[in-house]
Amino acid sequence: MTHAIEVRGLTKSFQAGRRALDNVGLAVAPGEMVALLGASGSGKSTLLRHMAGFIAADAAGAGEVLVNGRTIQQGGRLANDVRRARGEIGFVFQQFNLVGRLPVITNVLTGMLPRIPLWRSLIRYFRNEEIDAGLDALAQVGIDDYAFRRASTLSGGQQQRAAIARTLVQNARVILADEPIASLDPESARRVMELLAQINRSRKVAVVVSLHQVDVAMRYCTRVVALRQGKVVYDGPCAALTPAMLRDLYGTEAAELLPDGAGFDVPAPAVIAGSLAAA
């Protein structure tokens, strides 16, 4: 089986003697939804940015990243065709990464840029059927009424849904989401997580989502990869994680991951049914 994502022996030191990632390895199957859990500074963003081919690992570590069987980086160098490979990877940022002065629809259609001729991408010229596909993606995330408004006028939750619509237009086979709910109120956070879960189930898109809170991971994901100081300290089913195990793995940092610093109830799984817009 070709994995959606394969990471082998990835090590990254931004400063000599301090490893942000330390020999990290993991494999994500197509259609899996994995939570990347860890306290602040544990290496979650750094790992996602390596998976997306935004940055290269240490050459000495000889690590590699493959997405859908295609090499993204190897031995500290990004692949020559990394731009093309990135076209298959949707990246959802904590701060949405939309161009605020442009209409929402234009932001969404940028997901198509890797697929359209260069001259059209330079002047952002989209054909009618492409605009229709963008409107359809916005309808799927429930914000098509806002298509022609400036992105900056939308709420944070709406902007994050527009960013997710951009990954739909992109036809991404893999979505990497870097703390996508960290800047949102609880209701917007719930909608964004349910959208990601629905896209994962209905389109069989592999999703890796970094989170601070274990209860959110348990609600939406089946598997957790937990990082501490750049190392994978747990990789297994969410259901097997207990507060005691987290305290064991993280020591005092566990308080950052547990809802009230004491324990957590296993929440009911999210209802994954109906259209995406119903999320």
Ligand SMILES: Nc1ncnc2c1ncn2[C@@H]1O[C@H](COP(=O)(O)OP(=O)(O)OP(=O)(O)O)[C@@H](O)[C@H]1O
């Ligand atoms: N560009 C950079 N230059 C120097 N150090 C960096 C850089 N990016 C990350 N680091 C360091 O790497 C380590 C891991 O950071 P990273 O942002 O990946 O953690 P994180 O788990 O995503 O944290 P948070 O939950 O706070 O976002 C930290 O010690 C951080 O200071």
